[in-house]
Amino acid sequence: MRYLVVSDTHMYNDIFENITKHFYEHVDIMIHCGDSSLPCHDPLLKGYHVVRGNHDTLEFPDKIILGNVLITHGHLFHVYHGYQELLDFCHQHHIKYCFHGHTHVPTYQIIEGIHFINPGSTMMNRGSYGFGTFALVSIEDDKIDVHFYHHTTFEEVDQVVLEEGLATLEEFKQLIHKYNK
Template sequence: MGKALIVSDSHGLTDELETLKRRYQDDVDLMIHCGDSELSTSSKEMSGFVTVKGNMDYLGDDFPNEAIELLGDTCIFITHGHLYDVKMSYLSLAYRAEETGATIACFGHSHVAEAFEREGMIFINPGSIRLPRGSFDKTYAILEIEDRSISVSFYSLDGKRIDQLSRTFEKKTVKK
């Protein structure tokens, strides 16, 4: 039903973003950058990405603070995380994502790769392809939404899947 490339916290990297775009351009429906690219909105490396403004995005001053995207029938809330204090708690992020009707919240800021579910909301932080924390791998994520499941697979920058970080969640049906 839909597939997305999710990156964050690239902090000035350009060749690596171009490599990921080439690697996945024919395989994904959506490319997301969760902020702190430190690139301008007009840079060629950011073309094709739905991008939000991080706390270090001085060149990309006109990036929005948040974005909402549909992948198939699933609503995704995208933000960097600094405005929601994600290093302290996920509660503010969860409330804002829920307000937008999202069932998936994508964020960065902490540089820690993780995917987890709380009270029906799936949280995805792809980590950082420049300065990872909590792991030695520079990471990004691939989100795959199917009829009954949502899979988040993490990869090192060289394209190797990181099984211990990757997760599959049951897709919840939205009540109308």
């Protein structure tokens, strides 16, 4: 199964539409992890499994479960504070693959056997590189292949950029923790 995964498009509709047109025929499932900032029945969302982000209306579901796959935005699971709430939910519902957004940082992590994939934001990510990303994910017979791509050039994102994003996310989590005491 091949997935196109986007998140946090925030009304950058030309970019979102271009990604969709380019990859629509090459994937089995299209996922939007929230914060499209579009109405629920907008034609740009046609064909996507879409969840509600913190900038979306209540028309969208908070989460979608497709077998052992969870789609969520992440804000309701407080992903800026870590994955514990999301991890607990995944264990309770026998989820093996979790797609989420919210942080504007592309990440792929395996925690306690659960694969957490955040495509980043197609608008703009946190970190010095500042460009948007999306992900193409293939899952076949419990083998997973995750690749992140630049939002306009469709070039694969270098591992160094992804590592910087993780470091930026960790710094951001520490700031949130510091100021929420």
